[in-house]
Structure formats: C-alpha cells, structure tokens
Amino acid sequence: MNRFITLLKTLLINNLGISAIQAKARKNKLEYLKVLGLGVAIAAGVAPSLWLYSKILIQGYDLLAPLGQQGAILILGIVMVSSMIFFFGIFYVINFFYFAGDAQNLLALPLSGWQVLGARFSVVIAYEYLTELPFILPPLLVFGIKSGASLTYWLYALIGFLLIPLLPLSLATIPTVIVMRFANLGRRKDLFKILGGLMVIALAIGYQFLFQKSGINAMDPAFLQNLLTDQYGLVNLISRVFPSTKYLGLALISANKVAGLINLLIFAALSLLAVALAWLVGDKLYFKGLVGSSETTARRKMLTSSDYERFGKGSPALLSYCMKEIRLLFRVPPYFMNCVLTNLLVPVILIIPFLLQSHNKQEALPWEDLISQPVGQTILMVVIVGAVIFLAGSNAITATSLSREGKEFFISKYIPLSYKQQVQAKLLSGYLLGIIGAVLLLIGAIILMPLKIALIGMILAVSLVAIVPIIEAGLLIDIFRPKLDWDNEQKAVKQNLNVVFSILFSILLGGAVLYIVIRFIHSPILAATFMLSCFTVAAVVFYYLLMTRGIEQYRKLEG
Amino acid sequence: MIEIIGVSKSYNSGTVKAVDNVNLTIRNGEIFGFLGPNGAGKTTLIKMITGILNADEGTIKINGKDIRKNPIEAKMQFGFVPDDPNIFARLTGLEYLNFMADVYMVPPETRLDLMQTLLKRFEMAAAAGDLIQSYSHGMKQKIVVIGALLHNPPVWILDEPMTGLDPRSSFDLKEMMREHADTGKTVFFSTHVLDVAEKVCDRVAIINKGKVILGGSMQEIHEHLRENQSLENLFLELTENE
Ligand SMILES: Nc1ncnc2c1ncn2[C@@H]1O[C@H](COP(=O)(O)OP(=O)(O)OP(=O)(O)O)[C@@H](O)[C@H]1O
Ligand SMILES: [Mg+2]
Numbered sequence: 001m002n003r004f005i006t007l008l009k010t011l012l013i014n015n016l017g018i019s020a021i022q023a024k025a026r027k028n029k030l031e032y033l034k035v036l037g038l039g040v041a042i043a044a045g046v047a048p049s050l051w052l053y054s055k056i057l058i059q060g061y062d063l064l065a066p067l068g069q070q071g072a073i074l075i076l077g078i079v080m081v082s083s084m085i086f087f088f089g090i091f092y093v094i095n096f097f098y099f100a101g102d103a104q105n106l107l108a109l110p111l112s113g114w115q116v117l118g119a120r121f122s123v124v125i126a127y128e129y130l131t132e133l134p135f136i137l138p139p140l141l142v143f144g145i146k147s148g149a150s151l152t153y154w155l156y157a158l159i160g161f162l163l164i165p166l167l168p169l170s171l172a173t174i175p176t177v178i179v180m181r182f183a184n185l186g187r188r189k190d191l192f193k194i195l196g197g198l199m200v201i202a203l204a205i206g207y208q209f210l211f212q213k214s215g216i217n218a219m220d221p222a223f224l225q226n227l228l229t230d231q232y233g234l235v236n237l238i239s240r241v242f243p244s245t246k247y248l249g250l251a252l253i254s255a256n257k258v259a260g261l262i263n264l265l266i267f268a269a270l271s272l273l274a275v276a277l278a279w280l281v282g283d284k285l286y287f288k289g290l291v292g293s294s295e296t297t298a299r300r301k302m303l304t305s306s307d308y309e310r311f312g313k314g315s316p317a318l319l320s321y322c323m324k325e326i327r328l329l330f331r332v333p334p335y336f337m338n339c340v341l342t343n344l345l346v347p348v349i350l351i352i353p354f355l356l357q358s359h360n361k362q363e364a365l366p367w368e369d370l371i372s373q374p375v376g377q378t379i380l381m382v383v384i385v386g387a388v389i390f391l392a393g394s395n396a397i398t399a400t401s402l403s404r405e406g407k408e409f410f411i412s413k414y415i416p417l418s419y420k421q422q423v424q425a426k427l428l429s430g431y432l433l434g435i436i437g438a439v440l441l442l443i444g445a446i447i448l449m450p451l452k453i454a455l456i457g458m459i460l461a462v463s464l465v466a467i468v469p470i471i472e473a474g475l476l477i478d479i480f481r482p483k484l485d486w487d488n489e490q491k492a493v494k495q496n497l498n499v500v501f502s503i504l505f506s507i508l509l510g511g512a513v514l515y516i517v518i519r520f521i522h523s524p525i526l527a528a529t530f531m532l533s534c535f536t537v538a539a540v541v542f543y544y545l546l547m548t549r550g551i552e553q554y555r556k557l558e559g
Numbered sequence: 560m561i562e563i564i565g566v567s568k569s570y571n572s573g574t575v576k577a578v579d580n581v582n583l584t585i586r587n588g589e590i591f592g593f594l595g596p597n598g599a600g601k602t603t604l605i606k607m608i609t610g611i612l613n614a615d616e617g618t619i620k621i622n623g624k625d626i627r628k629n630p631i632e633a634k635m636q637f638g639f640v641p642d643d644p645n646i647f648a649r650l651t652g653l654e655y656l657n658f659m660a661d662v663y664m665v666p667p668e669t670r671l672d673l674m675q676t677l678l679k680r681f682e683m684a685a686a687a688g689d690l691i692q693s694y695s696h697g698m699k700q701k702i703v704v705i706g707a708l709l710h711n712p713p714v715w716i717l718d719e720p721m722t723g724l725d726p727r728s729s730f731d732l733k734e735m736m737r738e739h740a741d742t743g744k745t746v747f748f749s750t751h752v753l754d755v756a757e758k759v760c761d762r763v764a765i766i767n768k769g770k771v772i773l774g775g776s777m778q779e780i781h782e783h784l785r786e787n788q789s790l791e792n793l794f795l796e797l798t799e800n801e
Binding site: 301302303305307308309313314315316317319320321323324327328331332407408410411413414415416417418555556558559 | 606609610611612613630631632634635639641643645646647649650653654657658659660661662663664665666667670671674675684685687688
C-alpha cells in the first residue's frame, strides 16, 4: 500500500506539471501569476456558456417545480457528466495507461498490476474532477439554492461529486484493458493499439445510442402520463442511460429522509464495487497489454533499386516537410487518436443519433420545416459551418504542431528550410486534414438532409475558408507557447493548454460571426457572402500576423 | 571554414554562462577536435554554430555566411550530426534520408547513388526500409550520419559522433572524416575522449567551463600540459573517460 501511495504521488506531481511550475517559480515569482492569469483567461472564456447553462437550469427548475419533477435537472446534470466521463475516460485511459512513455518504465519496478493501474486510475480521476466541475456544479447549486436545501444536501452533494467519476471511469477502464490485452499481439503494435482504441470507442458509441434509442421508443402516451404523474418519472427516464445515477439523484432529492441516506449508500457501494472490479481486471490483464507494446516490426529486407527509385524521386522541400508532418500524425498513436481521429470521428458521432432516429418514419426530422424556407436554410448553413469551425479548432493539428516536435524541434532550427516555408508547410498539413473533416461533416449533412446543390456549394465554400483563420490562429498560439519539454508523446497533444486555447478561439471567432448571421441575415446567399468576407479577412489578418510576428518568434525559439 | 568570433551564451537569463567569449577559426581541409569534459559547453557552442541556439554575443560564419544574417545559405554549407540520434522514430530510414535530401535540395540522380553507397558502407542497406524506432542506438547514429552527408556539405559538424558506435563503425567514421578533410572540406567535431582527438585531429581546442583554454596541434597541446601543472587535472579527467 505504501508503494502504491508513493507511486500515486509521483504520477500526480509529474502529470499535473506541478514540479515544473514550482521549478520555474523558484526563479521567477511571476510564474505563479502567469498560471493564475491562464486560469482567469480560461474561466473568462467559459463563463458565458456557464451563465447560459445556469439560466437554462433555473428555467427548467421553475418549469418542473409545479409538477414536483424539479429533481430532473439534477439527474440530467449527473447523467450528462457520467456519459462525458465515460466517453473521455476511454481516451484518457488509452492515453495514460498505454501511450504514456513512462508506462513501459514502470514495468521494470517491483510493482503489481493493480498498484500501477490503480495509481494511473487515480490520476485520471483527478483530471475528471476538473472536467466535471463546470458541468455538475451549476445543477447542484441551482437545485440546492432554489429548494433551500439543508446541510445534509450539501454534504451529499460533495460526496456525490467525489463519487460520480468512479463508476463511469471503471466502465471505461474494463473494456479498454481487455481489448488492449488482445490488441498487444502480433508485430504491428502501433496499428493494433489504434485499432483497439477504435474498437472500444465503437463499443461505447453503440452502448450510448442503444439506450438513447430505447428512450425514444418509450414515448407512448401511457408512458408519458406516468412520467408526469409519478414523482420520479422524469428521473427514471433520464437515468436510464446510466442507471446508477438514479440513486445519487434520489439521495440528493430526499437528502433529509432516511431514503436519501440509503440511496447514497447504494450509489457509493455501486461506485466502489465498479472500481474494485476495474482494478481486479487491471491486476490480471494490464501488464500483459503493456509488455513489449513498444516493439515494432523490422523486416530487415534488402531494398531493390526500384524501391529506392520509388522513394527517391524527390519533391520540393515544403511538400516534403508537410508529408513528414502528416506521416507522423498518422503513425504516432497519441497523435492519431487526438488529432486525426477526432477529425474523422466527430462527424460520425454527430450523425449517428439522427440516423438511428430517422428509422422512425412517422417522426419528422427537426429540420424538415427549416429546409424549405430561406431563413431555415441560413440557420442550417450556420449550424454546419459552426460544426466545421469547432472541429477545426478542436483537432488542434496546428495548435500542437510545434509542441509535437518536442525535443526534435532542434531539427527545424538547423535544416536549411526558411521558417516561412516551415510555417506554410505546417499550415498546409493542418488544412489538408481540416478539409477532410469539413467534407466528411458535409457528407453527413447531405445524407441527413435533402440539401439543394446550390446550398451545398455555398456551405462548402464557406467551410473551406472558415477553417483557414482557425488553423492559422492555432499555429500562432503554438509558436508563442510551444510545449517542447515532454517525455512522452501524449503530453504534447493531450496535456497541452494550446488545444484549449485553439478551441476557445474557434468558439469566439465562429460564435461572433455566426451570431451576427443568425441575428441579422435571413437569406442564404447574403449569409454566405457575409461569412466568406468575414473569414477571408480573418484569414488574411492571421496570415499576416504569422508571417511577421509569428516568424519573428519562431526565429527566437531555441531547440 | 568556420569563424567563431567572441561568442558567448548563458542559460537561465544569465545564471549559467555555458560559453564564454569563444574565438576559433577552423580552416578548410582540417579535422578540428573540440575537446572538453561533460558540461564544458561543447554542445552549446555547436548548437549556436548550427543555428539551433541564438548566441548572446558574437558572430559565427560558415564559409563566410553569417548564421544569423544569412541563415538559409549558412545552413546549406554544413551537414550536422546531433549528439542525440533519437529522431523521427516513426519514419523509415529511407523516408528520413529522402526528407533530408529534399530539404537540402539534392537532385534525384545524385541522391540515389550516394544513398546506396553510404547505406552499404555502414551496413545499413537491409535496415533502410524499417522504422527508425526499430534501430539500435548505433544504427540510429549511422542513419543520421548518412543523412548529414547527402548534400555533400563543405563543412561537417558532429557532436560526440563516436558514442554508441562499435569499433568497426567508429573506425569507418574516422576514415570518412579524414577523406572529407582531404578533399579540402572542413570537419568539426566534439568529444570528451582525448584519445580520439589525438588519433584523428589536425588541430584541437580544449574547452572547460565555457572557456577555450588551449588550442593548437596535438603536439603543442602536450607541450603546454607538461609546462602547466594546473591543467594536469583536466587532462586526467579527459583521459580517464571511456
Ligand atoms: N537547456 C539548458 N538549460 C540550462 N542549462 C543548460 C542547458 N543546456 C546546457 N546547460 C548548461 O550549460 C553548460 C554546458 O552544457 P553543454 O551541453 O554545452 O556541455 P557539453 O560540453 O556538451 O557536455 P557533454 O560532454 O556532457 O555533452 C552546462 O553547465 C549545462 O548544465
Ligand atoms: Mg554535449
């Protein structure tokens, strides 16, 4: 147990970058201020969304209170957070448990499987607390304050907050550990790791939508009546996705009764049981999935002269540099998972629920009315373009492109390729993948909606321009604060604040432009023209900034 | 030719002076050894010559091209072998070599011949199609050396090139350095092993704590050491290594 605690402490300090900040702060007290400033900036960025979220919750409470169903907002929050933790948990587990460079090193220490897995699990839980906070705090506060809750409620809320991630993360851990155990076979380890990760994600998506679908089918009148008359009807319905969340919801709603305590105990027992199960599975399988996972194939085959010729045709330095970027994005598993896959997967995830729903023929899709009028078409255009922009911001290909080089960054400094061309090559690699994401999303939209060719053309044109400033701004961010000092690849893309900044920027720029369109422009052609002009101007401005300030900073950076 | 004039560099905003007012001229046609114990500042100076670090003071010219004022032309003049060959693990050897050839604008006709000759010479031909990740330390070192030679650079800069090489490859590398210098080109390399410097270098400079304390042919160095007892310890440190 002692060794477990030591390991946990080391991992926590290492992963949260605490010692790095302390080391810097010892030399320069301003470093703490910088960290604080970052925190404030991020808080300011998410504040508007939180405010909106809270407003919706308050309205929901007021609407549901006359029916005695106000507890539903609690459950909604808990279920949402649980699903999120489950889904992100899979990414976290794959990244932290398998892709982390120190994962291998720990194999050499005299530690058992549950100790290492448990310590990593706890680190992820720490991250999950940070992730869940903005989503779960508002419903807890709104319900607590509006219902004038007692001290027990707040105590239960705190305990609940600490317990919530345990079960979904355990549920994410178990299939991942099992799949990775068997993915760690054969010679193409990188490939299998990626495929294994994909499979777990596919399982997760399947699970989620299975439950969503059963919820939709249950919409018959008798059920609805029951829903509204039964005190916990809504609670029951929503918590179907994550059945255990119901107990926490009931514990909070009836915090002052014995039933509340019992429900809390049930929830705690379920959560701890899940953790025990996950650690048990981990004890048996974790190391087996890890041993030798860095082996690769080596054919050691003599190349023929045609092999040399095929490779040795030569291409312009800029394209070659761009190709190198793309090759690494596809070949390094954490880069593939976090940068490329989000790009390809998010469109699919967005489309699936609607596809499942559209089997229900009697139910009209929500946009059927929209599509026939110009205002509706404009709104659709804005929604799709918004999704494209958000996708470009969140895949963070350019926002991590210097960071991904890490210790190899010195190569970019000594090769005779001008910084201007390097910047252009990085933009190009980001843009190519951005196009793929945008086109996939658009294809998805076409499958779902009978869009007119002209509208498709306009959306495509706007999308292809709209991602340019996002990609440029991402690179600018990364040039000014590259994270080069990491010891394993996933830290460059997963634990990199530049990703957050890139997403925030895409929300701000996209949000501002799209808001104006929704508010003031009702014809698709006008909207497209307006958006094209806005994004073109932004693209030019950021390109100019990159080529002046960006390159100046690139020159100052040291490898 | 490499000209280093009054070059200094500190890390951590002035607290560690890693290179302190170094003046050196490395002539065409010679192998120049840069000798010093761990932490002496060898890598730091080499990083400044290659443009990886920016010097705080001083000028560095490679064949007359200033690395700060004329970076691209200066960078075309040299081939560089860094001290850590752990690079581009997810590329194959061949992809890496072609990347380097593209960046240095080596035309396809010349690169194919040269690549095959060098791969054979270092017995790397069979591994060229595999990921660099699958190479041993010495093999990585070799692929980097090959990559640095593809554009037939007038100046060759190597940081601790012998570490990790087996005797045979080490011998080959020294031989290649000699050939390179004999055609009138420049070789500049760092080492902390006196013996290596003694065997291959035309001239050496000894650096300690960021300062060049001695320079000249190996013979001159030995004479100095005999006269100056305080250098004895440093000398011991260098010989005891390896
Ligand atoms: N990135 C860095 N940040 C701070 N100090 C550094 C950094 N790199 C090197 N130093 C310091 O600069 C000095 C010179 O280091 P350098 O790497 O140039 O030595 P070296 O001669 O190459 O040593 P070795 O033989 O071990 O390779 C050392 O005192 C070292 O601690
Ligand atoms: Mg060194």
